[in-house]
Amino acid sequence: MITIKDIAKEAKVSEGTVDRVLHNRGGVSKKTEAKIKKILKHHDFSVNPIASALAMKNKYFIATLIPEHNDLDLFWKSPYLGVLKAAEDVKSFGVQVTNFGYNQYDPNSYLNTFNALLETKPTAVIMVPNFSAETKKIVNQLEALNIPYLFVNIDIDGFNNIGFVGQDSYKAGYIAGKFMHLSLPNPSTFLIIQARHNITKNNAVSNRIKGFNDYFIKNKLDSTTQTLKIENLSSSTETKEKINSYLKNHPEIKGVFVPSSRIYIVVDCIEDNYLKQLECIGFDNTPQNIACLLNDSVSFLISQKPFDQGYEAIRLLTEYLLKNEISNTKHYLPIDILIKENVKYNERNEFNVVDV
Structure with a gap:
C-alpha cells in the first residue's frame, strides 16, 4: 500500500508538504500542489479519516536545547534553522517543537535554560551536550521523569540517549x-x-x-x-x-x-x-x-552539515515518538570536503532565512 512517504519521495518534497496538500492547509506553491495532486490521483490515494483523527489527537512536544548564535559565531544558526524547517514538516503528525537557546561558554546558562525547558513538560528533548558535568545533572532529571533525549553535534559516551545526529x-x-x-x-x-x-x-x-x-x-x-x-x-x-x-x-x-x-x-x-x-x-x-x-x-x-543536524534530529525523534523505535541510533552525516572551486555548489541559503 502506498504511503505519504512514498508520495513525497516521488514528488521530491517533504512528507509535511504532501500532508498540507491532502488537508488543504495551504503554504504550498500552485505548481507543487498540482504536481502532488497528479501523483495522488495516479495512485488513487485517499486519506484514512480514522488514522488522521488519531494522529491529530496524539500531541507530542519536542524541546530543543542548543547554543545561541550571533553575528560573530553563525555556526549554530544553521542547526536552528534546520529545526525550524523540520518543525513545520512534522506539525501534521501532532508534533510541536519549542526551541531553547543557551550561552555555549557558560555552564550556568546551560543549566538555567534547561530548567526553563523542563517547566514546559516536554515529551522528548533534543540537546547539544556542551558540558559533561552539567549534562549528567540534566540527564538524571530527564531519566527520572522518563523523558527520552537525543544528542546533536556532540556525542558523549556513557549516557542513555536514544540516538545521536552529527558528524563522525x-x-x-x-x-x-x-x-x-x-x-x-x-x-x-x-x-x-x-x-x-x-x-x-x-x-x-x-x-x-x-x-x-x-x-x-x-x-x-x-x-x-x-x-x-x-x-x-x-x-x-x-x-x-x-x-x-x-x-x-x-x-x-x-x-x-x-x-x-x-x-x-x-x-x-x-x-x-x-x-x-x-x-x-x-x-x-x-x-x-x-x-x-x-x-x-x-x-x-x-x-558537518549543521542544517541537516537540526532537521534530522527532529525527524528521527518524531519517528521514535510515533513508532517507539529509531531506525539508526548513530546517524552520522556525510563529511564534505570544501575547496575554493566547489564551495558555491555546497552552500545552502539557510543563512538568508529570516528568523521568526
Missing part, C-alpha cells in the same frame, strides 16, 4: 590529517590551535584532534604536531600577539589545523608574511569561513 568527529579529523599530508607530503610540523574552553567541554573537538594525529601515527609518517591553547579564541590584540609570536618562534610550522568553526578568526590574526607560507584547514561552511576559502587564506573546510 574522529573520522573528520582523520580526513583533515590526510588532506594536510596531501598538501604537504614532505615531513612537516603542523600547529593545532585550540580554544581552552573546548579542552574540557567539547568531545567533538577532542575527537577531531585525535583523528588528525592518528592519521600521521597510523601511516607512520614523520610529520609532527604542536598545540597552541588560547584562552579565548577571538580577534583580540592578545590573541594576535600570541599566535604570531608562536609562529615566529617556530618557523618549522608549515600547516595550521583549527578543529572548530573559528578558523576565520585564526586567519584574521595571522600576519600576512606567515599566512602565505601556511596551509590552513578548518571546519564548517559559515559565511566567514567560506570567505577565507575564496580568498585562499584557507585551503580546505570540512563541513
Whole structure:
C-alpha cells in the first residue's frame, strides 16, 4: 500500500508538504500542489479519516536545547534553522517543537535554560551536550521523569540517549590529517590551535584532534604536531600577539589545523608574511569561513552539515515518538570536503532565512 512517504519521495518534497496538500492547509506553491495532486490521483490515494483523527489527537512536544548564535559565531544558526524547517514538516503528525537557546561558554546558562525547558513538560528533548558535568545533572532529571533525549553535534559516551545526529568527529579529523599530508607530503610540523574552553567541554573537538594525529601515527609518517591553547579564541590584540609570536618562534610550522568553526578568526590574526607560507584547514561552511576559502587564506573546510543536524534530529525523534523505535541510533552525516572551486555548489541559503 502506498504511503505519504512514498508520495513525497516521488514528488521530491517533504512528507509535511504532501500532508498540507491532502488537508488543504495551504503554504504550498500552485505548481507543487498540482504536481502532488497528479501523483495522488495516479495512485488513487485517499486519506484514512480514522488514522488522521488519531494522529491529530496524539500531541507530542519536542524541546530543543542548543547554543545561541550571533553575528560573530553563525555556526549554530544553521542547526536552528534546520529545526525550524523540520518543525513545520512534522506539525501534521501532532508534533510541536519549542526551541531553547543557551550561552555555549557558560555552564550556568546551560543549566538555567534547561530548567526553563523542563517547566514546559516536554515529551522528548533534543540537546547539544556542551558540558559533561552539567549534562549528567540534566540527564538524571530527564531519566527520572522518563523523558527520552537525543544528542546533536556532540556525542558523549556513557549516557542513555536514544540516538545521536552529527558528524563522525574522529573520522573528520582523520580526513583533515590526510588532506594536510596531501598538501604537504614532505615531513612537516603542523600547529593545532585550540580554544581552552573546548579542552574540557567539547568531545567533538577532542575527537577531531585525535583523528588528525592518528592519521600521521597510523601511516607512520614523520610529520609532527604542536598545540597552541588560547584562552579565548577571538580577534583580540592578545590573541594576535600570541599566535604570531608562536609562529615566529617556530618557523618549522608549515600547516595550521583549527578543529572548530573559528578558523576565520585564526586567519584574521595571522600576519600576512606567515599566512602565505601556511596551509590552513578548518571546519564548517559559515559565511566567514567560506570567505577565507575564496580568498585562499584557507585551503580546505570540512563541513558537518549543521542544517541537516537540526532537521534530522527532529525527524528521527518524531519517528521514535510515533513508532517507539529509531531506525539508526548513530546517524552520522556525510563529511564534505570544501575547496575554493566547489564551495558555491555546497552552500545552502539557510543563512538568508529570516528568523521568526
